[in-house]
Amino acid sequence: MRAALFDRYGASSEVLRIENVETPEPGPGEVRVKIEYSGVNPTDWKSRRGSTPRPIDGFQIPHHDGAGVVDAVGEGVDPGRIGQRVWTVLAAAGRRWGTAAQWSVVPADRAVPLPDGISAELGASLGVPAVTAHRCLFADGPVEGKSILVAGGAGAVGHFAIELATFFGAQVATTVSGAEKAELARKAGAGLVVNYRDPSAAEQISSFGPIDRVIEVALGANLSLDLAVLKPGGEIVTYAAEPDDPALSVRACMNANVILRFVLLYGVPADAIQRATRDITTALTARALTELPVHKFGLDDVAAAQDACEAGAVGKVLVSPA
Numbered sequence: 180m181r182a183a184l185f186d187r188y189g190a191s192s193e194v195l196r197i198e199n200v201e202t203p204e205p206g207p208g209e210v211r212v213k214i215e216y217s218g219v220n221p222t223d224w225k226s227r228r229g230s231t232p233r234p235i236d237g238f239q240i241p242h243h244d245g246a247g248v249v250d251a252v253g254e255g256v257d258p259g260r261i262g263q264r265v266w267t268v269l270a271a272a273g274r275r276w277g278t279a280a281q282w283s284v285v286p287a288d289r290a291v292p293l294p295d296g297i298s299a300e301l302g303a304s305l306g307v308p309a310v311t312a313h314r315c316l317f318a319d320g321p322v323e324g325k326s327i328l329v330a331g332g333a334g335a336v337g338h339f340a341i342e343l344a345t346f347f348g349a350q351v352a353t354t355v356s357g358a359e360k361a362e363l364a365r366k367a368g369a370g371l372v373v374n375y376r377d378p379s380a381a382e383q384i385s386s387f388g389p390i391d392r393v394i395e396v397a398l399g400a401n402l403s404l405d406l407a408v409l410k411p412g413g414e415i416v417t418y419a420a421e422p423d424d425p426a427l428s429v430r431a432c433m434n435a436n437v438i439l440r441f442v443l444l445y446g447v448p449a450d451a452i453q454r455a456t457r458d459i460t461t462a463l464t465a466r467a468l469t470e471l472p473v474h475k476f477g478l479d480d481v482a483a484a485q486d487a488c489e490a491g492a493v494g495k496v497l498v499s500p501a
């Protein structure tokens with residue numbers, strides 16, 4: 180099969196190449212997926228560049244996320260799954276068979292059935308962003324009836340955080356940095372959209388009501404804002420590291436009795452991932468999750484695709500291996 184791969188860390192144009200490799204066979208408990216779209220996430224270029232290195236087993240086909248069709252199953256997997264449309268979760272975590280190839284092989288529970296009528300583009304956008312958003316939203320309990328602030332609501336994680344929180348009964352306020360992103364966040368269902376650069380951002384969010392939980396993409400930049408709008412004892416759940424670690428204002432955090440939580444998808448317990456995929460399936464079936472704008476690249480342009488993600492493309496970058 181044709182696959183994008185790398186065998187050392189470095190710049191995209193230096194280490195990513197396209198090769199023919201043997202098409203993988205699914206082992207016991209695995210399924211093989213014929214990939215229609217491979218979804219790119221920041222973790223993919225960070226791993227490839229070596230800034231958050233992950234071990235390479237000979238070679239690494241990048242990208243966790245993808246959508247396609249199961250075309251072979253390993254021992255112990257229901258053969259009835261052949262022909263099923265699926266989206267993938269953490270396909271390249273500890274495995275060489277990422278989705279930037281014509282086929283990927285994943286444990287059966289990491290190929291999640293895609294409900295009828297849901298596009299492959301949306302399917303390939305879900306894995307890292309929607310599962311991370313779900314974990315951030317639910318690790319500290321249900322969101323129903325709560326007020327949630329999603330920082331960066333036009334980002335991939337932010338987008339699915341708004342949609343999942345809204346679907347499961349929360350009111351959502353969000354922050355963005357400009358008009359195009361504000362429009363995306365409104366379309367996702369945010370009840371209040373605020374420009375986080377506006378000096379009156381805290382005031383505007385407070386008018387929405389006290390916030391129970393913040394889903395945070397930039398803790399250092401936003402901690403003062405978060406503490407200004409959070410209920411006493413509320414949670415700030417952070418899923419992204421900024422280039423420089425923040426200096427934590429311990430007194431301000433104590434005054435707010437705030438609970439700080441950090442989420443890294445690679446270490447989320449298996450049962451929480453299962454719960455996320457179940458809830459995401461429920462939301463997909465109800466048509467409550469939507470596509471962000473997509474930017475499509477061919478497999479030969481996988482380096483450009485990763486660079487576009489690194490440059491902060493608004494929406495999702497997808498690679499088509501066909």
Ligand SMILES: NC(=O)c1ccc[n+]([C@@H]2O[C@H](COP(=O)([O-])OP(=O)(O)OC[C@H]3O[C@@H](n4cnc5c(N)ncnc54)[C@H](OP(=O)(O)O)[C@@H]3O)[C@@H](O)[C@H]2O)c1
Nearest residue numbers: 221311330331333334335336356397400418419442443444
């Ligand atoms: N912990 C995990 O397991 C996990 C999982 C997924 C992603 N991540 C990390 O999370 C980050 C975002 O991922 P993504 O896929 O959602 O990226 P993305 O689609 O590029 O979105 C990032 C968003 O963050 C916003 N942002 C940046 N600084 C902000 C600030 N100070 N206040 C509010 N919003 C701000 C950006 O908006 P503006 O440009 O308008 O500021 C942008 O919309 C990446 O660093 C990624 O590596 C971590």
